[in-house]
Amino acid sequence: MDATDGTGGTSGASGTASAGETRQRRRGNTRQRIQDVALELFAEQGYEKTSLREIAERLDVTKAALYYHFKTKEEIIVSLFEDLTRPIEDLIEWGRQQPHTVETKREIIHRYSDALSAASPLFRFMQENQATVRDLRIGQMFKSRMLGMRDIIVDPDADLVDQVRCVSALFTLHAGMFVLREMDVDPKDARDAVLEVAVDLVTQAHGGSKESGA
Amino acid sequence: MDATDGTGGTSGASGTASAGETRQRRRGNTRQRIQDVALELFAEQGYEKTSLREIAERLDVTKAALYYHFKTKEEIIVSLFEDLTRPIEDLIEWGRQQPHTVETKREIIHRYSDALSAASPLFRFMQENQATVRDLRIGQMFKSRMLGMRDIIVDPDADLVDQVRCVSALFTLHAGMFVLREMDVDPKDARDAVLEVAVDLVTQAHGGSKESGA
Amino acid sequence: MDATDGTGGTSGASGTASAGETRQRRRGNTRQRIQDVALELFAEQGYEKTSLREIAERLDVTKAALYYHFKTKEEIIVSLFEDLTRPIEDLIEWGRQQPHTVETKREIIHRYSDALSAASPLFRFMQENQATVRDLRIGQMFKSRMLGMRDIIVDPDADLVDQVRCVSALFTLHAGMFVLREMDVDPKDARDAVLEVAVDLVTQAHGGSKESGA
Amino acid sequence: MDATDGTGGTSGASGTASAGETRQRRRGNTRQRIQDVALELFAEQGYEKTSLREIAERLDVTKAALYYHFKTKEEIIVSLFEDLTRPIEDLIEWGRQQPHTVETKREIIHRYSDALSAASPLFRFMQENQATVRDLRIGQMFKSRMLGMRDIIVDPDADLVDQVRCVSALFTLHAGMFVLREMDVDPKDARDAVLEVAVDLVTQAHGGSKESGA
DNA sequence: AATGAATGAGCGTTCATTCAT
DNA sequence: CATGAATGAACGCTCATTCAT
Numbered sequence: 001m002d003a004t005d006g007t008g009g010t011s012g013a014s015g016t017a018s019a020g021e022t023r024q025r026r027r028g029n030t031r032q033r034i035q036d037v038a039l040e041l042f043a044e045q046g047y048e049k050t051s052l053r054e055i056a057e058r059l060d061v062t063k064a065a066l067y068y069h070f071k072t073k074e075e076i077i078v079s080l081f082e083d084l085t086r087p088i089e090d091l092i093e094w095g096r097q098q099p100h101t102v103e104t105k106r107e108i109i110h111r112y113s114d115a116l117s118a119a120s121p122l123f124r125f126m127q128e129n130q131a132t133v134r135d136l137r138i139g140q141m142f143k144s145r146m147l148g149m150r151d152i153i154v155d156p157d158a159d160l161v162d163q164v165r166c167v168s169a170l171f172t173l174h175a176g177m178f179v180l181r182e183m184d185v186d187p188k189d190a191r192d193a194v195l196e197v198a199v200d201l202v203t204q205a206h207g208g209s210k211e212s213g214a
Numbered sequence: 215m216d217a218t219d220g221t222g223g224t225s226g227a228s229g230t231a232s233a234g235e236t237r238q239r240r241r242g243n244t245r246q247r248i249q250d251v252a253l254e255l256f257a258e259q260g261y262e263k264t265s266l267r268e269i270a271e272r273l274d275v276t277k278a279a280l281y282y283h284f285k286t287k288e289e290i291i292v293s294l295f296e297d298l299t300r301p302i303e304d305l306i307e308w309g310r311q312q313p314h315t316v317e318t319k320r321e322i323i324h325r326y327s328d329a330l331s332a333a334s335p336l337f338r339f340m341q342e343n344q345a346t347v348r349d350l351r352i353g354q355m356f357k358s359r360m361l362g363m364r365d366i367i368v369d370p371d372a373d374l375v376d377q378v379r380c381v382s383a384l385f386t387l388h389a390g391m392f393v394l395r396e397m398d399v400d401p402k403d404a405r406d407a408v409l410e411v412a413v414d415l416v417t418q419a420h421g422g423s424k425e426s427g428a
Numbered sequence: 429m430d431a432t433d434g435t436g437g438t439s440g441a442s443g444t445a446s447a448g449e450t451r452q453r454r455r456g457n458t459r460q461r462i463q464d465v466a467l468e469l470f471a472e473q474g475y476e477k478t479s480l481r482e483i484a485e486r487l488d489v490t491k492a493a494l495y496y497h498f499k500t501k502e503e504i505i506v507s508l509f510e511d512l513t514r515p516i517e518d519l520i521e522w523g524r525q526q527p528h529t530v531e532t533k534r535e536i537i538h539r540y541s542d543a544l545s546a547a548s549p550l551f552r553f554m555q556e557n558q559a560t561v562r563d564l565r566i567g568q569m570f571k572s573r574m575l576g577m578r579d580i581i582v583d584p585d586a587d588l589v590d591q592v593r594c595v596s597a598l599f600t601l602h603a604g605m606f607v608l609r610e611m612d613v614d615p616k617d618a619r620d621a622v623l624e625v626a627v628d629l630v631t632q633a634h635g636g637s638k639e640s641g642a
Numbered sequence: 643m644d645a646t647d648g649t650g651g652t653s654g655a656s657g658t659a660s661a662g663e664t665r666q667r668r669r670g671n672t673r674q675r676i677q678d679v680a681l682e683l684f685a686e687q688g689y690e691k692t693s694l695r696e697i698a699e700r701l702d703v704t705k706a707a708l709y710y711h712f713k714t715k716e717e718i719i720v721s722l723f724e725d726l727t728r729p730i731e732d733l734i735e736w737g738r739q740q741p742h743t744v745e746t747k748r749e750i751i752h753r754y755s756d757a758l759s760a761a762s763p764l765f766r767f768m769q770e771n772q773a774t775v776r777d778l779r780i781g782q783m784f785k786s787r788m789l790g791m792r793d794i795i796v797d798p799d800a801d802l803v804d805q806v807r808c809v810s811a812l813f814t815l816h817a818g819m820f821v822l823r824e825m826d827v828d829p830k831d832a833r834d835a836v837l838e839v840a841v842d843l844v845t846q847a848h849g850g851s852k853e854s855g856a
Numbered sequence: 857a858a859t860g861a862a863t864g865a866g867c868g869t870t871c872a873t874t875c876a877t
Numbered sequence: 878c879a880t881g882a883a884t885g886a887a888c889g890c891t892c893a894t895t896c897a898t
Contacts, residue, residue, distance in 0.1 A: 129345050197379050200418075495894075556776075604810075617802055621805070
């Protein structure tokens with residue numbers, strides 16, 4: 001999997017080149033192309049409102065072709081989820097083995113922020129289709145990832161308010177991705193600001209003042 | 215169940231009483247009952263996955279009966295939205311006429327928290343069905359409510375980080391409602407903690423220190 | 429039945445006055461108003477595509493009110509048919525008692541032309557909804573009227589070609605009503621021209637030359 | 643059954659053979675069979691009253707199968723119209739390039755008569771479902787065909803009565819197809835008689851006397 | 857003279873899925 | 878590696894009709 005391109009797509013190569021491709025060149029990467037198009041449409045219109053017909057048409061193949069590559073519609077989104085959330089799995093794994101210090105948590109927030117924006121269409125999708133996703137396999141997977149993050153970022157013995165602060169830090173990152181798209185500021189500045197607030201929150205959760213942050 | 219609300223809106227009272235009612239008693243409140251059951255199902259399973267057949271069956275009427283009371287499926291959710299978000303509309307109206315001080319904003323956060331939990335199934339629904347809701351009429355309505363809240367809580371001239379803090383306060387309240395349901399703490403304590411974090415965020419956004427909060 | 433107004437409406441009075449009527453004035457003539465609106469809509473959109481809801485809405489009454497005045501949807505169109513085709517019934521009756529001369533037939537053509545344009549919306553409706561009308565009661569009625577007309581205008585012993593000429597005269601009148609609406613000529617001139625061609629046809633059917641016509 | 647038409651259009655051959663066919667034999671011609679059955683039912687009962695369920699049942703397939711071959715119900719009738727009215731389109735094309743003489747027009751009448759009877763179920767359908775057809779795509783198509791015919795058969799500078807004669811010739815052919823079905827004469831004789839009257843009408847429109855016809 | 861509330865049947869359409877080729 | 882053809886289940890919606898009040 002050459003997925004470390006950082007663009008957020010399933011693969012970088014076929015992202016925009018869908019128009020002029022010959023039948024030749026397409027051979028062998030149909031699975032990828034299905035994933036790319038599916039994610040695009042799922043994120044744009046939601047899971048239920050995206051039909052396999054639509055995906056197939058956009059790829060100029062038949063619906064039956066999709067079934068050659070994926071056993072069900074659900075498996076398409078599952079495969080995307082598995083491919084794209086590996087970094088977060090890794091982050092949780094890493095987090096578990098670190099001491100529960102402020103510094104660790106600040107690092108986690110940073111890495112989480114990176115992971116989120118690397119797979120932002122998927123996360124946008126997860127966020128906007130919670131009701132649907134809940135009774136798909138990825139619903140459970142996503143939930144367990146979230147709980148994993150929670151466990152490495154909130155200290156169960158801490159004051160409840162501080163626990164909330166940590167959860168809030170996580171949600172600030174999530175929300176930041178989508179809400180700030182709509183405010184007319186430079187995306188880079190926005191991301192930095194969001195990150196600062198999130199870091200601040202975990203810092204405060206550890207009794208820290210503003211100075212000790214950043 | 216604090217069901218003596220007297221607001222005329224969708225009440226919680228009849229929520230589970232669908233079984234033993236006589237045909238007599240049911241007359242005249244069918245519209246309400248449709249709203250109640252619909253909200254329950256929409257919140258539980260999502261908008262798309264809740265069919266009119268399902269709603270009708272649960273009420274022991276035919277699908278056509280629903281159409282006597284609502285012109286379309288969409289109109290059901292629109293009516294719920296209109297009935298249940300009036301308090302937030304009022305809050306925004308009120309907020310616009312206040313001076314933009316910290317105190318005002320703390321007050322807004324408190325009132326917003328109350329409004330959210332008064333209509334929490336609806337908000338849960340909105341949150342979990344964003345993709346669907348986006349191209350329903352309520353999508354636009356919700357968005358304009360959100361922007362209204364943003365306008366009365368964030369100061370466009372403030373530092374970007376402080377703006378984010380304010381938005382984050384809002385989202386902390388939203389997220390709080392659903393995430394904390396899953397943590398095993400007393401709901402009352404949870405709400406208080408969430409509220410404190412939110413208030414803290416707007417306080418900090420106004421250059422305040424922790425002491426001046428609460 | 430004061431229906432000899434010549435406007436083609438079921439009654440002349442309520443034809444265009446539907447807007448400003450008070451509840452008072454409306455009393456007692458609802459049946460008429462239903463007929464008027466129904467004919468208007470049936471002619472405009474067809475029988476199947478005009479729903480009782482639509483009729484009721486346009487009259488600002490409920491569907492159930494229609495059922496107070498007419499037992500079924502079909503009965504509405506039947507009542508219209510009966511009211512408006514009486515002149516043709518009478519014409520057939522008259523025709524049967526006349527000698528089968530050219531002069532008689534010319535007279536019949538004239539009278540038929542008048543009858544058609546007196547009830548033109550109904551005939552337009554019949555013409556454009558034959559498939560539907562066929563298994564309504566009026567289907568049989570209409571057919572028997574047509575056969576009646578045929579019997580008084582075609583001579584069963586005549587040459588087949590001459591028989592066709594007579595039938596064609598009838599259809600020329602029918603078609604004339606609708607086709608010529610679309611040609612940009614003065615309606616009066618058009619009617620006269622159509623009438624002349626029809627008269628010519630029956631004249632020729634009786635071995636007549638052009639000169640003996642008109 | 644003169645089914646060796648070789649036109650590639652909807653053929654008459656398979657019309658009644660729906661019962662004993664094996665699944666094997668059916669493969670590959672389902673589209674045709676849908677067209678055949680649909681036309682039969684549309685002509686018999688009308689467009690609105692023929693449901694897709696009915697068509698599907700008579701073919702022993704599911705409704706969904708129809709949707710594999712046609713995007714909508716409307717598309718079925720459109721496809722029939724396109725397939726079956728090509729000869730008339732061609733006739734109009736041909737007519738436009740001829741000199742506007744009596745001889746040409748007599749020829750047009752003959753050819754039109756042939757075209758009509760080659761596709762008589764369709765034309766019966768069009769005639770009997772005008773109200774419905776008006777707001778289907780074929781409504782416009784049909785109208786433009788009719789205007790095309792009018793343009794090649796009526797001379798806009800001629801006397802109005804003569805114009806009507808030409809239009810009447812056309813309608814005589816139309817009406818002839820359906821009305822004469824009901825008269826108890828040999829169909830061949832009937833067609834000839836209708837044709838003669840139509841030819842007569844255009845001949846007279848050109849100042850011709852009976853002798854110069856035939 | 858009319859309404860409010862509801863029904864039962866049906867409609868056109870869409871969907872995820874299957875399978876022989 | 879993929880298509881062509883089809884299915885079964887469901888969906889949102891509309892309609893003519895009924896009936897107690």
